[in-house]
Amino acid sequence: METLLYLVFGLVALVGGVLVIVNRNPVYSALSLVLTMFAVSALYILQQAYFVAAVQIVVYAGAIVVLFLFVIMLLNLGDQGNLPAASGTRRFVGALLGVTFAGIVGAVVWEYASTAGPAAAAAGDIDHTKSLARVLFQNYLLPFEVVSIVLLAALVGVLALIRTHGRGLDSSEADNV
Numbered sequence: 001m002e003t004l005l006y007l008v009f010g011l012v013a014l015v016g017g018v019l020v021i022v023n024r025n026p027v028y029s030a031l032s033l034v035l036t037m038f039a040v041s042a043l044y045i046l047q048q049a050y051f052v053a054a055v056q057i058v059v060y061a062g063a064i065v066v067l068f069l070f071v072i073m074l075l076n077l078g079d080q081g082n083l084p085a086a087s088g089t090r091r092f093v094g095a096l097l098g099v100t101f102a103g104i105v106g107a108v109v110w111e112y113a114s115t116a117g118p119a120a121a122a123a124g125d126i127d128h129t130k131s132l133a134r135v136l137f138q139n140y141l142l143p144f145e146v147v148s149i150v151l152l153a154a155l156v157g158v159l160a161l162i163r164t165h166g167r168g169l170d171s172s173e174a175d176n177v
Helices: 002-024 026-046 050-075 087-116 116-121 127-138 141-168 173-176
Strands: none
Touching: 026 050, 050 087, 050 141, 127 141
């Protein structure tokens, strides 16, 4: 039964992710993202990672998607069906990149399916949130800090773009950002 639930929620997450990409209406894409986040949260629950599942719902399905919807409504994008079609070269390059990415992911999954990686060995020790934090900040401190620096750089980059281009704001509004 548990395997069937994994397959169902995995398929729902996959379909939701595809719908995020293929929907022409940005509101429908954001709602498909909510579906994907709930399916991923259900997968976390099946793994008995209840804290991560709750964070997934509260942070991603709650805050991030609501922020996306707020921006979509502010920009009044509407249906994006009148976009020009992609050329044959772009479609070929996109398909080639997609197949390459799928091949790399498949190779990594195939390689680590028989030999569990270090995260899988550590996952057996994680029973509580405190244990998760201990493993994260002791064994994976450097990657954690690198991710925080990348997020900070992205934030600074967005602020620099807003100040440079203004994005429709007058100078007094751009200075307040």
